[in-house]
Amino acid sequence: MSSAIKSQYKRLIKSGDLTPDPAQSAAIDVLIKLEGKIYRSQSFWRQFLGISPRVYGLYLWGLPGRGKSMMMDLFYDQIRFPSKRRIHFHTFMAEVHGYVKQWRESDAKTRKTIFGTHKGDDPIPPIAGLIAKRSKLLCFDELQVTDIADAMMLGRLFEALFARRVIVVITSNRAPDDLYKNGLNRDLFVPFIKMIKERMKVWEVTGPKDFRLDRLKGAKVYFTPSESDAEVAAFNALWAKLTKNLTETGAHLEVNERQLEFRRAAGPLLRASFAELCAANNGAQDYLAISERFTTVFIDYVPRLSVDKRNEAKRFVTLIDALYEAGTKLVVLAEAEPADLYPKGDGAFEFERTVSRLEEMRSEAYLAKIA
Known part of the structure; x- marks a missing residue:
């Protein structure tokens, strides 16, 4: 047969x-x-x-x-x-x-x-x-x-x-x-x-090759501005490239008896909006669980942040810290470059570390690291 x-x-x-x-x-x-x-x-x-x-x-x-x-x-x-x-x-x-x-x-x-x-x-x-x-x-x-x-x-x-x-x-x-x-x-x-x-x-399954890493090498992983049709198309194309031959099923995580639901996940890749991740009442343990579960995270539509969104900014800082420490690969569609996301206001000083990490996480050296 x-x-x-x-x-x-x-x-x-x-x-x-x-x-x-x-x-x-x-x-x-x-x-x-x-x-x-x-x-x-x-x-x-x-x-x-x-x-x-x-x-x-x-x-x-x-x-x-x-x-x-x-x-x-x-x-x-x-x-x-x-x-x-x-x-x-x-x-x-x-x-x-x-x-x-x-x-x-x-x-x-x-x-x-x-x-x-x-x-x-x-x-x-x-x-x-x-x-x-x-x-x-x-x-x-x-x-x-x-x-x-x-x-x-x-x-x-x-x-x-x-x-x-x-x-x-x-x-x-x-x-x-x-x-x-x-x-x-x-x-x-x-x-x-x-x-x-x-x-x-x-x-x-042995072998030294990480095929998803191969697809990320040399790729652009920070897309801005998010209103640009070309940038949105390129962001979507990279997701399609990395998830090719995978089934997009969504994901469920349980953290301290709380349920986290994500509609878009394929194997070890997650795609979620800034609002899902940072406007919701998520904390450090949630972001650690995400960093443990996924090797690559796509974040849709990161806005410019201001004082009236200081809580969202704090959560974003915590999220990026968790992903960075875990060596998680990050792909971002944002309204502005990292340095212009939260340039002033309460919490802007603490946000400078996040700017630095976002810049490093888009570098070839970071993308080549094995988590």
Whole structure:
């Protein structure tokens, strides 16, 4: 049986949308093998005779920019599967916590309506049952565990999903052994790591090349004025270039029990407006979470700031500090050059550091740094 994944990968190479890369090619081969296993497991006669092999999935990890999200999207788009879902891992876990709350707060009738059962005090089995009923293939992008509540839940949840024959594909910047490193009560998380290594194919996407960084090298990343059609078009074109072959899904972050929702995100890239980031009541912890989650941030429509927008200016200072310290790549569409964004007024002195950082973050030296 020919591989749709292999055919599409070859088409992307031939069209120039992808650059030939040995590390990516090796990872594609692993995805092709998974594709074959899935189709063999779906064979009517194998299932009828009870010899259908158990397929657990793939854990694809490596440094940012190696094409993991792109390859998972290619796999997801080409695989023929009756019920599948691609979702960012943090969004998935936020949904799971929502289900836990529903289970605990609902009466028997509501539980029965949502989960198909109402019995028991443990929410994990009915939640796993609901997830498995809706999707037999789950593709998780950017698995990263920093929350103790997630860490305590993951082992039992995945055990229950695997028992229901759900196939899982995961991308992560971290090797399984480095997940939740130095986290609180990490010994309770170790069984989840063991489960990944025993039941899933673990594959590192090696190679020294960061393909997104290649696309940023020599690129203009600070666009002004924001009213210029040409500057807006160039800003949009760079976003399209960096997100090519990625799925724009949006993003959900939970910070200290607060929910941050962004409509435009693709893999490790975020696009948000100045108003979303700095007019809203966000603080340092929110910006740290953004800098940890995303390697590149596009900010739309940064206005000239004045005393009446001193709070927005303070938040912008905090945001740029967080992104700069994390080595996050920044692309800005602004009303003015950095030095002219907030030249005078209360807080203008503190803003001078931000001016300096904005200038450095648009330099080739900063863009060439590995975060």
